[in-house]
Amino acid sequence: MTSYERWSLVASFGSLLVSVVAFGALAWQLLMLARGTAQDHDRRRKQATMEYLTAIMDRRKALYDEGIPDERDHAAVSALISRALAGDPTAVHSPRVSRPVRVTVATAASPSSTRKTSPASTALRSRSAG
Numbered sequence: 552m553t554s555y556e557r558w559s560l561v562a563s564f565g566s567l568l569v570s571v572v573a574f575g576a577l578a579w580q581l582l583m584l585a586r587g588t589a590q591d592h593d594r595r596r597k598q599a600t601m602e603y604l605t606a607i608m609d610r611r612k613a614l615y616d617e618g619i620p621d622e623r624d625h626a627a628v629s630a631l632i633s634r635a636l637a638g639d640p641t642a643v644h645s646p647r648v649s650r651p652v653r654v655t656v657a658t659a660a661s662p663s664s665t666r667k668t669s670p671a672s673t674a675l676r677s678r679s680a681g
Contacts, residue, residue: 620627634642 615621620631622628631642
């Protein structure tokens, strides 16, 4: 074997070693990218859950401040529904607020009412129609 062949083999094995190391580094970076992406996905999912819960709590507080009773207070909900079905325009009134919240219930005489209705009156209308 000539010295040229020896140096050629050394160069070939050297380039093979560099290629294997580069491939290993690339595989390591891809693994770290996959882990980072999974962790970021989990963080975003948890953040979205917390934002959803915060929005729900804010909405429940706003409804409570308007005088809408808690859904677990069956007596207060029944009283609210009874008053709204009886046609009381101030069916939702609470000492917690200074003004009554109006609940508009559509009747057969005015089915195309253009007034804004609350979610509670929409629920009442769908229950009374059924």
